[in-house]
Amino acid sequence: NAGVTQTPKFQVLKTGQSMTLQCAQDMNHEYMSWYRQDPGMGLRLIHYSVGAGITDQGEVPNGYNVSRSTTEDFPLRLLSAAPSQTSVYFCASSSAGPPTDTEAFFGQGTRLTVV
């Protein structure tokens, strides 16, 4: 039972480069989301999706794109990396509410450094 698989675990990018963080879940969850974690800021929602073909912006969407072509996959694209995007990124999934009694399952995180 893999749960939520997130790749890569570590990445260093140069300013202006693009890349895609991969996220896949095998729990048939409708809801998937991307967060970034910065010191003292907790987890901030970047983008989320409530099903294939449906995505929406979170608190900090600028500089990131997402798509959801299948239930299982929810990749996060950095279009032109900036040092401000240096962060730890988490992908999470859960069944869609209501009821809201299902916790979010998290991937292992991606530590991204933009130089």
Next chain:
Amino acid sequence: AQKITQTQPGMFVQEKEAVTLDCTYDTSDPSYGLFWYKQPSSGEMIFLIYQGSYDQQNATEGRYSLNFQKARKSANLVISASQLGDSAMYFCAMREDNFNKFYFGSGTKLNVKP
């Protein structure tokens, strides 16, 4: 406005003592869920405990309990008999029934002293 507020950036507790981590939330949705997660230094997010807004009793899971005070909009995590392995970052989170989004607080870093 902040949906989830954790006012304790860092806390210390002596091993074997109990500790309370504070969490207040803001919502107008009558139906919601409250969650606590633990993040050890290795970085993974570990689900600890859940409380539903309509639950009459406080949730408990082993040494973890959630002190739910609905009128005050608080959902404090109580860890009894602290262990060295409890040293970690703890996040409070909320999910509203009307929106499929989890809101997280800024976290509390707990250090358990031997």
